[in-house]
Amino acid sequence: MxxxxxxxxxxxxxxxxxxxxxxxxxxxxxxxxxxxxxxxxxxxxxxxxxxxxxxxxxxxxxxxxxxxxxxxxxxxxxxxxxxxxxxxxxxxxxxxxxxxxxxxxxxxxxxxxxxxxxxxxxxxxxxxxxxxxxxxxxxxxxxxxxxxxxxxxxxxxxxxxxxxxxxxxxxxxxxxxxxxxxxxxxxxxxxxxxxxxxxxxxxxxxxxxxxxxxxxxxxxDAKSAELIKYVSNAFLSVKISYINEVARLCDSLGANVNDVSFGMGLDTRIGNKFLQVSSGWSGSCFPKDTAEILSESQKYGSELTLVKAAIDSNISMHDYCIQKIQRSLTSLNSKNIAVLGLTFKPNTDDARHTQASYIIGKLLQLGANVSVHDPKGMSMFQQMNKGLQIRYCERPIDAVAGADALVLLTHWDEYRLMNWETVYKLMKNRYVLDTRNFLKKLNLSELGFAYEGLGLH
Ligand SMILES: NC(=O)c1ccc[n+]([C@@H]2O[C@H](COP(=O)([O-])OP(=O)(O)OC[C@H]3O[C@@H](n4cnc5c(N)ncnc54)[C@H](O)[C@@H]3O)[C@@H](O)[C@H]2O)c1
Ligand SMILES: O=c1ccn([C@@H]2O[C@H](COP(=O)(O)OP(=O)(O)O[C@H]3O[C@H](CO)[C@@H](O)[C@H](O)[C@H]3O)[C@@H](O)[C@H]2O)c(=O)[nH]1
CATH class of the missing domain: 3.40.50.720 (NAD(P)-binding Rossmann-like Domain)
Incomplete structure (x- = not known):
């Protein structure tokens, strides 16, 4: 054939x-x-x-x-x-x-x-x-x-x-x-x-x-096959939004979302996949597929209200990350913020519709100076976000030098493997927001950083 x-x-x-x-x-x-x-x-x-x-x-x-x-x-x-x-x-x-x-x-x-x-x-x-x-x-x-x-x-x-x-x-x-x-x-x-x-x-x-x-x-039949694709992606988006909201609840109650997620996932009816906390789901698929299936469901009077809620919840998760940074730095005016990770997840150069563009856009509106790094996604991100006035850095340590805050958006291994003692020396104010709870095991607090994850205590 x-x-x-x-x-x-x-x-x-x-x-x-x-x-x-x-x-x-x-x-x-x-x-x-x-x-x-x-x-x-x-x-x-x-x-x-x-x-x-x-x-x-x-x-x-x-x-x-x-x-x-x-x-x-x-x-x-x-x-x-x-x-x-x-x-x-x-x-x-x-x-x-x-x-x-x-x-x-x-x-x-x-x-x-x-x-x-x-x-x-x-x-x-x-x-x-x-x-x-x-x-x-x-x-x-x-x-x-x-x-x-x-x-x-x-x-x-x-x-x-x-x-x-x-x-x-x-x-x-x-x-x-x-x-x-x-x-x-x-x-x-x-x-x-x-x-x-x-x-x-x-x-x-x-x-x-x-x-x-x-x-x-x-x-x-063809129609059912077409629908299976959309509702699968929408279901996964709902699942991630759910754990992200649970992370916020953990922040309020003093519980640990990593443990909550692990404990939930032990039930095979729930499963442990797609329960990893983040600043929100993004990329070239989930945002467009949830928007399409929601729009379609509304046209036919069968609105998928859970998908609508997940889309709203996802944006509020991006905002929640910004609020965390604001709580730590108070005014962001003229503050230097290093953003590590521009792709929607690691191991891809795909920087289409990532949460980085939303979060960076908001940080800029609040007066911050933003320096960024990504191992593979910088050129596509730059192409897709021509209006953003930010500094692109070849190495992560160039982005963190003189920073008041380091915001990790994408859990590339490269960031876990950085020399964190050097990062400590280079940063002006050692606040780290780890939106993937990915650096937790590095015990950055013990190195002197003001480390925050999402839903950790
Ligand atoms: N990216 C993913 O992870 C993923 C996974 C599953 C399904 N999908 C779906 O698969 C489809 C493709 O996604 P993608 O991410 O590969 O898109 P893409 O934008 O990376 O690639 C699409 C390619 O099609 C080419 N193209 C467009 N119109 C053409 C035409 N008329 N003749 C010849 N070439 C043409 C473009 O030049 C481009 O190279 C989308 O519907 C997407 O939702 C994507
Ligand atoms: O526990 C999780 C899992 C994923 N994500 C985020 O969700 C988004 C999507 O992740 P993922 O599903 O791994 O990436 P895609 O490559 O977009 O794959 C999804 O979209 C494709 C395109 O339709 C489908 O083919 C796949 O099955 C479906 O998983 C990314 O921002 C991830 O960081 C989380 O925040 N927490």
């Missing part, structure tokens, strides 16, 4: 590479010439642990290539759509990239060959039908006869994308076409049976018990 993947971003580059490793000749289409050139040179277009070496190996083996044109669709058995679906200003999803990809696919389909078009992008209920109708209109071909559209949402997490794609807990296939479902079963067979995995082992960057992960392939 020949695979084509439209989009070479955080999902498309990993998806395309994964199917090449699983044994299918794969071509990635992207309209961005830089990404196409990089892939063809064996270079990863994004930072994702383990991905660069996988791409290099697959390109060298001639199993993976990239192009800006859609000609390869004619030969393909399966065409993934993995383009961006950002939010419009009202929170609803922007589908122009999906529409444009569908149109281009329709223009290049082979009329005498059954092709399966797969929506991997996160798209609202009904988008499979939309893609099918665009393709029918452009090609003059008939849906479910010459081609079929499948919803196959992606659940990878940035920073763990290789692991998540090769060892997923679930693969969701939504379609009304039994023929298309058969094609998808064949496509995922090597993943379900873990064949061709020997080649993969050297690229895995995290030691975990992969062999124990059993993947369930669940087949349903």
């Amino acid at each position: 020949k695979v084509v993947c439209v989009g070479s971003g955080y999902v498309g580059s990993v998806t395309g590479t994964a199917f090449a490793i699983l044994g299918f000749p794969t071509i990635i289409i992207d309209m961005d010439g830089r990404k196409v050139k990089e892939i063809n040179e064996g270079i990863s277009p994004i930072y994702e642990p383990g991905l660069a070496s996988c791409i290099e190996q697959m390109v060298n083996a001639s199993r993976l290539s990239a192009t800006q044109t859609y000609d390869c669709v004619y030969q393909a058995d399966v065409v993934f759509i993995a383009v961006g679906t950002p939010s419009k200003p009202d929170g609803a999803v922007e589908l122009k990239y999906v529409r444009s990809a569908a149109k281009s696919i329709g223009e290049h389909l082979n009329p005498s060959h059954f092709t399966v078009i797969v929506n991997k992008s996160t798209v609202p209920v009904g988008t499979s039908d939309l893609v099918a109708s665009i393709i029918e209109e452009v090609s003059g071909l008939e849906n479910n006869r010459h081609f079929a559209v499948v919803s196959n949402p992606e659940f990878l997490r940035e920073g763990y994308a290789i692991e998540d794609v090769f060892f997923p807990e679930r693969i969701i296939i939504g379609s009304g076409s039994p023929k298309a479902k058969k094609v998808m079963q064949s496509l995922y067979k090597p993943l379900l049976e873990r064949t061709n995995y020997a080649e993969l082992a050297e690229h895995l960057t995290f030691a975990s018990n992969h062999a124990a992960t059993k993947t369930v392939l669940f087949e349903t």
